[in-house]
Amino acid sequence: MFAAALVALAIPPLLNAITPEGHFLHVSAFTLSLYGKYLCYSVLALGINLLWGYTGLLSLGQCLFFALGGYALGMHLMLLIGKLGQYKAEIPDFMVFLEFPARFPTTGGLPPHWIPFRSFAFASAAVIWVPGLVALVFGWLAFRSRIKGVYFSILSQALTYAATLMFFRNDFTFGGNNGLTDFKVILGHDINTPATRRALYLASAGLLTLTYLFCRWLSRTKFGLVQRAIRDSENRVLFSGYATSHFKLFVFVVAAVIAGLGGALFVPQVGIINPSEMAPEKSLEAVVWCAVGGRASLVGPILGAIGVNALKSYATHAFAEQWPYLLGSLFVFVTLFMPKGLVGLPDQFRALQRKWRKGVSNP
Amino acid sequence: MAFLPSITKELRPGPVKDWSPALAAILLLVLCLVQAAAAATTPAPSSARSTLARVIFSPDISEQATLLRGLIGSTDPGVEAVLTAWRGGSLFVHDNPDGSQTAFLLDPTTDGDGHAQGLSILDDQPIPGPDAKPLLFSPSELTPADTTAKLRKAIKNTLDFMALGNPDPRFRKDAVVKLGQERNLEYLPLFEARAREEKDPEVSRRLAEALALTRTASPDPAVRVPALRTLGELRSVTSLSFLQSFEKKLRDGPTPPNDESLLAVHKTVLDIETYQQRGNLIGTAFRGFSLAAVLLVAALGLAITFGLMGIINMAHGELMMVGAYTTYVVQNLVRSAFGPSGLPLETYFLVALASSFVVTAAVGLILEQGIIRFLYRRPLESMLATWGVSLLLQQVFRHVFGAANVQVGSPSWLSGSLVIQDVLFAYNRIFVIFFAALIVLGTWSLLTRTSVGLQIRAVMQNRAMASTLGVRTDRVNMLTFAYGSGLAGMAGACLSQIGNVGPGLGQNYIIDCFMIVVLGGIGNIFGTVTASLGVGVTDQILQPWLGAVMGKITVLATIILFLQWRPAGLFVTRSRSLEG
Numbered sequence: 001m002f003a004a005a006l007v008a009l010a011i012p013p014l015l016n017a018i019t020p021e022g023h024f025l026h027v028s029a030f031t032l033s034l035y036g037k038y039l040c041y042s043v044l045a046l047g048i049n050l051l052w053g054y055t056g057l058l059s060l061g062q063c064l065f066f067a068l069g070g071y072a073l074g075m076h077l078m079l080l081i082g083k084l085g086q087y088k089a090e091i092p093d094f095m096v097f098l099e100f101p102a103r104f105p106t107t108g109g110l111p112p113h114w115i116p117f118r119s120f121a122f123a124s125a126a127v128i129w130v131p132g133l134v135a136l137v138f139g140w141l142a143f144r145s146r147i148k149g150v151y152f153s154i155l156s157q158a159l160t161y162a163a164t165l166m167f168f169r170n171d172f173t174f175g176g177n178n179g180l181t182d183f184k185v186i187l188g189h190d191i192n193t194p195a196t197r198r199a200l201y202l203a204s205a206g207l208l209t210l211t212y213l214f215c216r217w218l219s220r221t222k223f224g225l226v227q228r229a230i231r232d233s234e235n236r237v238l239f240s241g242y243a244t245s246h247f248k249l250f251v252f253v254v255a256a257v258i259a260g261l262g263g264a265l266f267v268p269q270v271g272i273i274n275p276s277e278m279a280p281e282k283s284l285e286a287v288v289w290c291a292v293g294g295r296a297s298l299v300g301p302i303l304g305a306i307g308v309n310a311l312k313s314y315a316t317h318a319f320a321e322q323w324p325y326l327l328g329s330l331f332v333f334v335t336l337f338m339p340k341g342l343v344g345l346p347d348q349f350r351a352l353q354r355k356w357r358k359g360v361s362n363p
Numbered sequence: 364m365a366f367l368p369s370i371t372k373e374l375r376p377g378p379v380k381d382w383s384p385a386l387a388a389i390l391l392l393v394l395c396l397v398q399a400a401a402a403a404t405t406p407a408p409s410s411a412r413s414t415l416a417r418v419i420f421s422p423d424i425s426e427q428a429t430l431l432r433g434l435i436g437s438t439d440p441g442v443e444a445v446l447t448a449w450r451g452g453s454l455f456v457h458d459n460p461d462g463s464q465t466a467f468l469l470d471p472t473t474d475g476d477g478h479a480q481g482l483s484i485l486d487d488q489p490i491p492g493p494d495a496k497p498l499l500f501s502p503s504e505l506t507p508a509d510t511t512a513k514l515r516k517a518i519k520n521t522l523d524f525m526a527l528g529n530p531d532p533r534f535r536k537d538a539v540v541k542l543g544q545e546r547n548l549e550y551l552p553l554f555e556a557r558a559r560e561e562k563d564p565e566v567s568r569r570l571a572e573a574l575a576l577t578r579t580a581s582p583d584p585a586v587r588v589p590a591l592r593t594l595g596e597l598r599s600v601t602s603l604s605f606l607q608s609f610e611k612k613l614r615d616g617p618t619p620p621n622d623e624s625l626l627a628v629h630k631t632v633l634d635i636e637t638y639q640q641r642g643n644l645i646g647t648a649f650r651g652f653s654l655a656a657v658l659l660v661a662a663l664g665l666a667i668t669f670g671l672m673g674i675i676n677m678a679h680g681e682l683m684m685v686g687a688y689t690t691y692v693v694q695n696l697v698r699s700a701f702g703p704s705g706l707p708l709e710t711y712f713l714v715a716l717a718s719s720f721v722v723t724a725a726v727g728l729i730l731e732q733g734i735i736r737f738l739y740r741r742p743l744e745s746m747l748a749t750w751g752v753s754l755l756l757q758q759v760f761r762h763v764f765g766a767a768n769v770q771v772g773s774p775s776w777l778s779g780s781l782v783i784q785d786v787l788f789a790y791n792r793i794f795v796i797f798f799a800a801l802i803v804l805g806t807w808s809l810l811t812r813t814s815v816g817l818q819i820r821a822v823m824q825n826r827a828m829a830s831t832l833g834v835r836t837d838r839v840n841m842l843t844f845a846y847g848s849g850l851a852g853m854a855g856a857c858l859s860q861i862g863n864v865g866p867g868l869g870q871n872y873i874i875d876c877f878m879i880v881v882l883g884g885i886g887n888i889f890g891t892v893t894a895s896l897g898v899g900v901t902d903q904i905l906q907p908w909l910g911a912v913m914g915k916i917t918v919l920a921t922i923i924l925f926l927q928w929r930p931a932g933l934f935v936t937r938s939r940s941l942e943g
Contacts, residue, residue, distance in 0.1 A: 058746070141927055163876045335741075
């Protein structure tokens with residue numbers, strides 16, 4: 001089953017590489033990037049599932065970490081543009097028209113905290129530690145004072161809302177509402193060639209596989225057991241002598257790092273990162289992918305992320321006006337009628353069948 | 364028709380500047396004679412009118428200015444009209460066949476070709492042609508009577524002085540302020556004369572201010588110093604910028620530093636600045652209170668559904684939107700039934716408030732019965748489901764009313780503002796403050812003074828126990844949720860008087876509302892009141908320093924940190940239950 005999934009993941013880039021353009025089996029570079037995007041979203045969903053499905057913590061701010069990872073890599077890509085930009089300047093275009101050279105004269109217009117991002121290694125490390133650190137600080141504050149349940153959800157939503165407002169500001173030095181875009185090269189390769197796209201897709205597939213394996217491993221350890229025990233009854237775990245807040249903090253940071261990694265691979269494939277990517281409604285949408293696929297299972301979130309996003313891509317083209325209706329109904333329908341998501345449907349059917357049989361046998 | 368071009372050719376702009384005064388005097392004499400002759404047949408022009416004519420045809424700017432001054436105090440409304448027209452370039456001059464000239468205004472009524480009669484400024488009568496019929500002029504072929512910038516200024520000045528006698532106090536006030544700023548000592552007698560007659564207190568105050576301000580221009584320190592002091596006593600905010608530059612000039616000037624005027628002006632500036640700071644403080648406090656009231660109105664419904672029932676209703680903002688749109692619909696209904704103005708439109712808002720409560724409570728009822736009651740044990744899921752509902756509601760309203768904001772008018776008693784000591788208190792904000800107080804009081808008495816409230820509190824504290832004691836918990840839940848939703852609807856109706864009404868209305872408030880309820884402490888209405896006050900006032904204090912966005916971010920961050928100190932919010936409802 002796992003092997004079959006791996007093979008399925010490898011098919012699109014293979015088709016892109018071996019079939020000529022126009023062939024009926026050909027997968028265009030654009031489509032490949034689209035699939036790559038779904039895979040990144042799946043990684044994000046796996047992180048959410050780790051929090052919500054396995055620990056019972058519903059964070060409504062996961063897209064903040066996703067976007068932070070994206071911004072970290074985006075900054076590196078932005079600096080790689082160099083003189084290929086429209087203003088032919090050393091610094092990214094938005095810094096030119098926001099008159100950064102006057103604000104940061106000693107560095108030629110580049111804000112000091114951007115300088116280390118010239119190094120790919122630093123940017124990659126930042127993809128991990130920036131979301132991780134934010135999660136650590138926020139989680140430590142939240143769990144220390146025993147904020148849980150819906151309060152945690154609301155606070156995490158407020159956090160991502162505040163961050164969105166912050167990133168929308170031009171003088172926050174991250175490009176304001178336009179964000180970071182117009183990337184040209186990554187690691188010395190033109191970002192728009194099919195070969196680079198294939199590589200990025202494969203990297204996303206690899207990341208998804210690794211995340212999946214990590215989650216599977218974690219859920220089978222003793223740690224995973226405690227995690228689920230916290231979800232089912234935190235107080236009992238607490239009274240059994242476990243420092244639940246440490247467990248929760250660890251899971252929260254891990255989920256944030258996972259989200260950040262997904263975001264980092266998302267950016268070069270989509271070609272833009274802006275504050276709307278961390279808006280509160282994005283995080284809610286991501287939670288719904290989990291709910292649709294089925295939380296507390298490992299395949300469910302992946303299924304949900306790919307399914308809902310594929311549906312969204314199709315719907316926003318075919319009937320853009322009606323998409324919010326569909327999404328809204330999905331929220332309501334899934335929570336009311338499919339509490340276990342797509343993965344739980346067979347069980348639901350079986351239960352229904354049993355009930356029906358019982359009804360027939362003793363009327 | 365054919366003779367028109369020849370007539371328009373004869374029309375010339377007003378006085379030509381290089382005419383020698385002698386010629387002008389002759390002309391004036393001729394004019395006067397002509398007028399005297401005309402007076403035999405037509406009603407005699409008032410003396411003001413003839414002065415007016417002299418001004419228009421006088422070649423000398425200083426004479427014109429003097430004559431203009433003489434027009435002040437004229438009770439003839441025509442004079443003002445002519446001066447306004449002159450300044451605006453719609454006064455024309457006609458050369459009479461006998462060599463004399465008549466200034467005229469065009470009759471606003473035109474014939475089919477766009478031609479109009481010329482009404483002489485002397486008697487408002489049409490200018491007769493050679494055949495004794497009124498002459499017709501074409502506006503496009505006329506050149507207005509000449510003016511210079513200096514003359515226009517003098518005319519404006521005269522008009523301002525005439526406005527001092529205007530029956531409408533608002534015009535008088537504006538004119539007094541404007542003339543006072545000129546600091547022209549020649550105006551003093553006019554101000555004094557006006558001050559003796561003035562009855563309106565606001566205009567009287569402005570007159571005193573203008574008098575003092577003008578007197579500061581006096582070279583005599585005995586006049587100047589008391590005037591400066593008077594300005595300080597009057598707390599004249601309008602003259603602050605002048606006084607500041609005046610102080611600077613005195614300081615940098617050759618006068619010795621212990622000069623009495625300098626001392627006086629320094630004290631006055633300090634006085635006014637203190638006064639202004641106090642005003643700013645009051646203004647900030649008022650804005651803080653009004654923001655707090657808005658937040659409170661918006662969050663109170665949530666405090667009921669979230670605080671008392673534990674339901675995370677993400678569609679709360681959209682319920683507010685429903686209320687706002689209900690106001691819009693009621694307004695349109697009233698407008699189409701009773702016309703665009705009048706008593707019905709003045710009172711529609713009260714009807715709209717009531718209907719928005721009813722409509723939104725009904726929506727809440729459906730929401731509770733259709734979705735939420737299945738999710739009481741799964742609070743996190745109820746959050747997702749209601750978020751879905753909020754998406755649905757937003758899209759429905761976008762479909763029905765369009766994505767753009769809709770116009771909700773304010774009744775006249777809610778627009779404008781009250782001015783006390785130079786501080787503005789907007790009526791709609793005052794209304795929201797009172798309204799917030801009213802619904803808090805109403806909700807509080809409902810919860811503590813009625814049997815329904817008792818049941819609500821019982822269900823909130825221990826659902827199972829309440830149920831065993833015979834409380835119909837599902838019905839109580841349904842009604843509580845409907846009431847909370849109805850409050851959200853009224854909040855929306857209120858917000859329609861303050862901000863824009865559009866499909867995204869709810870999104871702007873939802874996160875603030877949640878934060879306020881969490882900050883205030885769950886299940887405690889006074890916590891919600893305190894939290895809204897704290898957030899509203901803090902936000903308004905921070906805004907001038909940090910800007911709107913940073914202020915908001917700071918408030919959010921402060922709330923998150925505050926919850927470290929008091930995790931359960933400001934007011935904790937004590938409970939022995941572990942999972943509460």
